[in-house]
Amino acid sequence: MSSVTLSFRASSEFAEKTRTLAAELRMTSSDYVREAVREKNERTLKERMIFLSGKLSGLHLAESEAMNAANRDGLG
DSSP states (O other): OOOOOOOOOOOHHHHHHHHHHHHHTTOOHHHHHHHHHHHHHHHHHHHHHHHHHHHHHHHHHHHHHHHHHHHTSSOO
16 A cells, blocks of 8 residues: 555644644654544545435335335236
8 A cells, every 4th residue: 555645734723732632642643643534534434324325215115115005006
């Protein structure tokens, strides 16, 4: 796996707080930020999967109800 550099702008207060928290956890600030972004990515993907699953579930239910209604229309 190759590494690339990501950069972003942050206030000096944000940067200092990040460095302080990373140091308290005996982590580099890069590792601290990397872990935070990884956690955010995982949470976002999980929320997206839950949303899509719910949407798909709703579509499946609607189609199932439509098929059941068609079975009761006297044509079967």
